[in-house]
Amino acid sequence: MPVWIGVTVFLVFLMLFPLWSIFRASLWDESGFSLGRYLEVFTNPVFLKAIWNTVVISFWVGVISVVIGALLAWLVTRTDLPWKKPIRALVMASFVTPPFLGAFAWTLLAGPNAGALNKLYRFITGSEDALFNVFTMPGLIFVMALYSFPYVFSMVANVCELISSDLEDAAEILGANKWQTAWTVTMPLALPALIGGFILAFLHSLSLFGAPAILGLPAGIHTITTQIWALFQYPPRLDIAAAFSVPLLLATMVLIAVQKKILGRRGFSTVGGKGGQKRLIRFGWARVPVLLLVLGILSLSVFLPYWILLKAALSSAWAMPLTWDNFTLKNFSFAFFEYGDTQRAIYNTFKLGILTATIGTLVATLIAYITNRNLFRGARYLTFFALAPLVIPGIVLAVGLFIAYTRPPLVLYGTIWILFVAYLTKEMPIGFSQAESTFKSIHPELEDASRIIGANRLLSLKDVTVPLARSGLIAAWSFIFIGVIRELSASILLFAPASKVVSVVIFDLKEEGQVGVISVLGILLLAASFAVILAVQWFAGRDVVATRE
C-alpha cells in the first residue's frame, strides 16, 4: 500500500506544483494580487502580434500536416504502393528528427541566396530570384509541417487499417465510382482521425520553440514560445512570462477537449477490430509515379536535410561544393576533442535520457497498474494527472518549473535535476498511455493465480505482469528516451552552464553561427536516436516503435 500511495502523491505533486507556480506568479507579487500582467499581455501590440503569428502558423501547419499525413497513411494502408516498410521507416525518421535540427538544415537548403536548393534553381533556370525563401512565414510553416505530419500519419494509418472494405464494396455495388466511394464512404469514416490529427499537429506546432527561433526570428517573426523565451533575458520578466503562458495553456486545454469530444462522439462501430476484409486499391501503371511522389515528400523531411548536415559537417565552407580543398574533419575533431561543452553535454544528455526513461517507465507502469486494477477509491482520476502534461507546452512547463525550483526551499536550478523533473513530467503521458494499453491486454487472472499461491501484489506485478508486458514497456522506455534527447523548448529555459544538454548546445552554437560543429552534433543526436530504436526493435523482437499511438 505505501508504494501505491507514494507514487500517487509524487505524481500529483509533480503535475500541480509547476502549474500552481505559474498562476501564482501571474497574479501575485510582493505588493499583492493584480490582473495587471494579463492586461499587459493582452494590450501590448508586440505580444498580440506573437499570439496572432502563432495561431496563423499552427493553423497552416495543421492543414499541411493533414494533407501530407493522410495522403501517406492512405497510400501505405489502402493501396498496392510498393516499398511500404521503408516508407513507414522514413515517416518514423521524420518523427525522430528534432524539428530544430530540421529547421537548421533547411536554413542551409533554402536560404534565399546561399541555400543549396536555390543555387541549384538559379543554375538550372538562369534566374536571379530565389525559388523559395525559408526565412518567411510560409517557409516556417512548411518546415514545421514536415516535422508535424507524422502525428497525423499515425492516427490516420491506424484508422485506415481498421476500416473494412465491405462498406466500400457496398457503395460500389450501388454504382459509385472509386472516387465517389472514397469521398462518401472512406472519408467520413476517417474524418474523426483527420480532425484529431489536425488538432495534434496544431498543438505540436504551438509548442515548438527551436524551429520558429531559427527560421522566424531572422525575419523578425516572433511566436508565443520565442516571446516567452525572450522575456527571460535580463532583467527577467518571469511574471509576464507566466501571464503569457496561461493563454497558451488554456488554448491547448480547449483543443484537447475538442479533440476528445470529436473522437468520442463519432463512434467507430463501423470500424471493427477484426471482421471485414481490407482490399487494396490497385494503381497499375501509376505505381511508380505515386511512389516517386511519396519519396519526394519524404526527401524534404529526411534525405535532403540529412544530406546537407553531412555535407556541412565535412566541409570548411558549407556553401561551397564539397571538393578535396573544401573537405575537412576539423569540425569533428573540434566538436569532440577541443570544445569542452560537447563531452559534458553528451554525458548529461545520455544520463538524463536513461534516467528519465527508466524512472519514467517505472512510475508510468505503477500508475497504469493502479488505475487499471483500480487499487483504491478514486484511482481512475490518476489518469487525468498522468495525461495532464499533454496540455502543457514544454516552454510553459519550463516557466512553471523555473519559478518553482529556483528559490528556496527547493532549489533544483543549476543541476540536471530540474531538467530531469521537466522531462519526467513532459514524457509521462507517452509512458503512461503505452503502459496502460499494455496492461489492458493482460487479464488480471494471471496475477490472481500468483496471489493465490501467496505472492503479494507488488511481487506478482514484478514476476507475472511485467514480464508479460515486456515489449510494451520497452517501447515506453524508448519513446521517453528519444523524447528526452531531442527536447529543447523546456531545456532552453532550465539549463545552467553546468547542466547543458546537446540540444541546448546546438541552439547556442546556432546563435553564434557555428554551422560545421552544429552539423556534427546533429548527426550524433540522430545516430543515437536511430541506434536506440534499432536496439529496442532487436531486443523486443518486433516493430514496437512503428506501432505508436
Add this chain to the structure above:
Amino acid sequence: MRKSLTFLLFTLLVATVSAAFAQDAALVQAARKEGKVVWHTSLALPSSTAIAHYFQNKYKGIEVEVHRNGSQRVLQRFMQETAAGIKNADIVHTSDAGHFELLKDKNLLLKFTPQGVASFPDGFKDKAGFYYGMRATLSVIAYNPKIVSEKDAPQTWKDLLNSKWSGKQVTAHPGYSGIIMTHVLALVNVYGWEYFRDLAKNKLHLVQSANDPAGVVASGERPVGVNGAEYFYYKTLKQGNPIKIVYPKEGVPLVVSPVAIAKDAPHPNAAKLFTEFIFAKESQQLLADKEGLYTGHPEVTYPADKPKLKDLKLLPADADELEKRNAEIRKRFVEIFGA
C-alpha cells in the same frame, strides 16, 4: 657612490622581482589546488577555446571550463545563477561594458588588479579597480567581393541606407551581442534612431551573434554585413573566405570587452591566475596574432594588414551610458526590426 647606488637599485629590483615570483608561485600552487576555473565568456567560441588551451598547456592540472555565449546571455545566466544562490562562475567576460557597472553596483565583483594593466589606456580600466579590458574590437561594415564589386560597395554607414541593398543585408542583435549593443549606442549617438528606422526598410536578415554575419556574408546568404565583430570578419577572411572589411571614415565603434572575477568565485585563486595570464604581454600578443583582436597592452604589435587604431576615427562607448540605456536599446531595436 654612483656605483653603490646602481648596486642598491639593482638589489632592490632583484628583490621586487623575486618577491613577485614568490607571490606568483604561491598563486600557482593555490590555483592548482582548486584545479579548475569557470570562465563565462562572450569571446568567439574558437578563440575562447584556444585561449583555454594555451592556459591549460602552461598550467598543467588546471582545467578551464569555457561557457561561451552572447554577452547579454552571459549576463542573463550569471544573474539567474546568482538569484538562485548558485556559485558557479569564476570569471565574467562580456563585450558590454555596461554589464560591469551593473555587477559592480550590485556588489557581485571581486576587486582585483592584474599586473601590468597600469600601462593600458584609460578606456581599458575601471577607476574603482574591479574590471579591465582584456581585448578590443571594432564593429564594421563587411561585404562579399565575389558578389559586390568594390566600386559598388558601401563605404559609409549612410551608404547602407540605399534601397539597392534591400534584402541583401545582415545585422546582428543587441539583445544578444555586447558588440552590437555598443554599436547601436554609438550610432544612435551620432545619427539618432532615425538611422535604424531607415535601415530597417531594407528588410535585414537578423542574426544574433556579432560573429555570425561573417559566415552569412562569406556564404553569400546576404552579401553585406551592416555591423559585426571586426576580429571575426578578419579571421574568416584569413581562412580564405570572400570577405572585405570596410572601416567607415565617419567613425568606427570601438568595443572594449572587460573581464572581472566574481565576488563569490568558487575558485578565486585559479581565477586570479587566469586573469594574470590573459593580461600578460605574451597572451595579449597571441590575441592580436591569432585571433585578430586589438588589446590595451602598449607593447603589442598587430598584423600588417590591419589598420592601426590611431589611424581610425573611433567612436568609444561609455560604460555608464551602456548600462543605463541597455533595456531601452533592446526594446527599440526589437520594435524597429520585429524581433
